[in-house]
Amino acid sequence: MTFLERSRDPEAHKHWYGDMEASYLYSTGIAGEKFFSTLRDKGKITGASCPKCRKVFLPPRMYCEICFSETKNWKDVGKEGTVETYSVGYVGIDGEPLDEPVVYGLIRFPRTEGGLVHVLSVKPEKVKIGMKVKAKLKPKKERKGSILDIASFG
């Protein structure tokens, strides 16, 4: 047994390099199609509302996850929300230091279930839980029907 043989060198033991090659193309789905086309074409953030529970889900779902009804009505939730929580990131996905810290947060909207995670264009020293922020959309001709059509909240 080699229980006590410790090494920090990834190549210290006999090894073989490999990878798991696969690329993906993800459907945005029935609710996603509508959410992203409305964002692109009308510049509106919309939630899906349950006809029975009356709850408005954001991001929208095709179904109500509480009572399983199909969500048929769509509501404009507006562009202004509240920062429920935030963080300031200093390192990237492989642990590398970022050139500039990135501020991101969870934004909640009035009378909706859920919210959106997004980048906040607020200075790290100014960001606060509970502050009001507004979606800053990209100009219409640059919008492609993705979450990046919202440039940031600030």
Add this chain to the structure above:
Amino acid sequence: MRKVACIGAGMTLFWRRLQETGKEMCWEAASMALDQAGLTLKDIDMVVLGSAPDAFDGIHMKGENLLDGAGGAKKPYMRVFTGGGTAVFTPIAAWWHIASGLANKVLVLCEEKMSSVFPHPQSAFGHIWDPILDRPLKPNLVWIFAMEMNRYMTKHGIKKEDIARIAVKNKRNAVDHPCAQLPDPNITVEDVLNSEVMAWPVQRLDISPPSDGASALVKTSEKVAKKVSDDIAWVEGTGWCIDKTMWTCRDLVFPEYVARAAKQAYRMAKIDNPRKQIHVAEPYDPFDYKECHHTEGLLLCDKGKAPSMTKEGITYRDGDLPICPSGGLLGVGNPIAATMGIKAGEIYWQLTQQAGKRQVKNDPEVGVCQAWGDLMQYGSVLVMRRG
């Protein structure tokens, strides 16, 4: 339902990169647990294995790859998977094999080899985010924890230093664990507060390290346990629960799903006052604030009060309610599923007075362990009583 006993446990060293393959680690941990139980592989009826995402080991269907090291060939064998929750959910799955009457002797394995993915398992973790809503923003896994920790601290007015004290406690406890990756006898609160900021308020020393490792348990029926073992802990209660898929829809301050899982387990174990009736706890502690979150979810203190338990000394090995006496994920390491060895395994060793230098001083009769995982919204809870 039949009574179920735990009669043996084993685990490998937790380390950044072990020479052993996943199946070799399984074999080492399983051999230790079988030795302790006084059984051999021939005696085992069924095998349950737990392991987290295939992407860590880099082998799709890794349950089948690990099969031979887990001793599962030509036996009823299954893999269970609830992310980090696997660490306590796997012994729960083994429990129902026996409680139902289907099996008498079950070998329980948990494995993770996180060093296969390089340069860092973050690149595998990155794929748990929603591909349409989140991934275009290039999120780092630490984001989600940082936002939850910030909400928890802000809502309750908790100071960072009171949470850092938990990392210090666990990393110091880990000095007495022979399998530990990050023990530190001299670490201080200042060290944690001065460590690199990854995503405020999460700093380097608030986080457990990714690890390779495996762990094992042997579970049996009452009849078998009484025949072959003098060191028995009974499984008294089991519970599990999961919160909503979209974390933007969840309460980030209190883990209601852990509380529901705990209530299910306590009801089964006839525990109506957990603060008095539980003597040692191993909540899941991949981050220091998560130990607080989970201690509150396990109903061992009021909401927002977990940090002050450590400040007052209650959670140390000589305190009234030792928490993470193993050294936890923060100190021993975090090979996701394999942390069963420092959760269910540690409670077994504590209740049977086999924890050596880690033995808590309050002569525990009842212990609870809990793990947390899936998309950060899953809780599994197991209550054991000494035999």
